[in-house]
Amino acid sequence: MRALTYQGAKDVRVETVPDPVITANDDIVLRVTATAICGSDLHIYRGKIPGMKDGDILGHEFMGVVEDAGPGVNGLQRGDRVVVPFVIACGSCFYCDKTLFAACENTNTGRGAILNKKNATPGAGLFGYSHLYGGYAGGQAEYVRVPRANVGPLKIPEGLNDEQVLFLSDILPTGYQAAVNAQVGPGACVAIFGAGPVGLMSALCARFLGAQQIFMVDHNEYRLRFAAETYGVIPINFDKDEDPAEIILGATNGHGVDATIDAVGFEAKGSALETALTAIKLEGSSGKALRQCIAATRRGGVVSVPGVYAGFIHGFLFGDAFDKGLTFKMGQTHAQKFMPELLQHIAEGRMKPEVIISHRMKLEDAARGYEIFEQRQEECRKVVLTP
Ligand SMILES: NC(=O)c1ccc[n+]([C@@H]2O[C@H](COP(=O)([O-])OP(=O)(O)OC[C@H]3O[C@@H](n4cnc5c(N)ncnc54)[C@H](O)[C@@H]3O)[C@@H](O)[C@H]2O)c1
Ligand SMILES: [Zn+2]
Ligand SMILES: [Zn+2]
Numbered sequence: 001m002r003a004l005t006y007q008g009a010k011d012v013r014v015e016t017v018p019d020p021v022i023t024a025n026d027d028i029v030l031r032v033t034a035t036a037i038c039g040s041d042l043h044i045y046r047g048k049i050p051g052m053k054d055g056d057i058l059g060h061e062f063m064g065v066v067e068d069a070g071p072g073v074n075g076l077q078r079g080d081r082v083v084v085p086f087v088i089a090c091g092s093c094f095y096c097d098k099t100l101f102a103a104c105e106n107t108n109t110g111r112g113a114i115l116n117k118k119n120a121t122p123g124a125g126l127f128g129y130s131h132l133y134g135g136y137a138g139g140q141a142e143y144v145r146v147p148r149a150n151v152g153p154l155k156i157p158e159g160l161n162d163e164q165v166l167f168l169s170d171i172l173p174t175g176y177q178a179a180v181n182a183q184v185g186p187g188a189c190v191a192i193f194g195a196g197p198v199g200l201m202s203a204l205c206a207r208f209l210g211a212q213q214i215f216m217v218d219h220n221e222y223r224l225r226f227a228a229e230t231y232g233v234i235p236i237n238f239d240k241d242e243d244p245a246e247i248i249l250g251a252t253n254g255h256g257v258d259a260t261i262d263a264v265g266f267e268a269k270g271s272a273l274e275t276a277l278t279a280i281k282l283e284g285s286s287g288k289a290l291r292q293c294i295a296a297t298r299r300g301g302v303v304s305v306p307g308v309y310a311g312f313i314h315g316f317l318f319g320d321a322f323d324k325g326l327t328f329k330m331g332q333t334h335a336q337k338f339m340p341e342l343l344q345h346i347a348e349g350r351m352k353p354e355v356i357i358s359h360r361m362k363l364e365d366a367a368r369g370y371e372i373f374e375q376r377q378e379e380c381r382k383v384v385l386t387p
Pocket of ligand 2: 038039040041060061086170171
């Protein structure tokens, strides 16, 4: 089959690789019909995720048609159309029982060894996301093996096309969990940092949950413009306004917003000093977006972090966070938990996540898709690939 493979930083290629096969009773093999490139893939693309091997197949946002199912798969058969969550979960461990699927203890056993920590609790395996997350082949491919098929894949009713439901695999539940973690309710005032796909889905979900006022911070003018037109956000361009938190405080009687959502993560554009310290590994991540979130949140408010972080940050104002009595909620999305209700909202016309798609390309052109998305060329918001 053809698949998009990692060959080193900024080097991904579509190659011919062996077809996947069923290896466990509860596996399915999926014929992929649509797959997307995620901001999380960009961390890999930029060489920032350890545990990648040349030839690894990328991609964790995908859907398709069941081609083959193991004897232990219940409720799915050849020909069924499903969307697959990026998190691989067993459905019955200590964490899965608490619906904390991204913390599943049974799908990523290699991590402790890689991190060289004896008692590291692993966290779930993820599709196409390095050997730190289980070394599973991803879905930017013609076919993909889906383990634990009784827990992840969600059947799609007739009448909904691929684009309408594809983002159930990751960014829609991620935006939803971010807004739920931010305790967004009717009348809430929210600030979202990052106007990428995750920031846009957070805006969609914050609106859906009743947010009255949404500030959105980025420096890609075209993304801010789209968010203002589509979700009615108040855009703040940090290239023009250096201190967005200051503007947000000014617009909220000096209080700050009820909640901030950091949809940027550890590669946030920060100060030159921070970038230099990160490059020589004295700093683990850029704390720029997180600091801005802490500064822009009112006392007693919430900082919700869907953006990915890795390692340490020195410039983290914990004293400010304590003084303001902030609540922090963060982490990988427990996608399985939210998919059924979100599918319902899509089916009944309350959510239209597909409007953010800007690029539709063939899987064969995936390398160019990565380049366009990473370089923010052609006003790129989200790339969908079809095999
Ligand atoms: N928690 C999860 O399960 C989960 C799921 C999907 C994605 N993610 C993470 O969410 C983050 C965003 O993903 P995406 O697909 O939207 O990526 P993206 O790279 O397309 O978007 C990030 C946006 O942040 C902006 N940005 C950079 N520095 C900033 C700063 N200092 N202040 C404000 N904005 C800034 C960029 O200009 C860009 O538009 C990534 O870290 C990704 O790994 C997490
Ligand atoms: Zn993703
Ligand atoms: Zn589990």
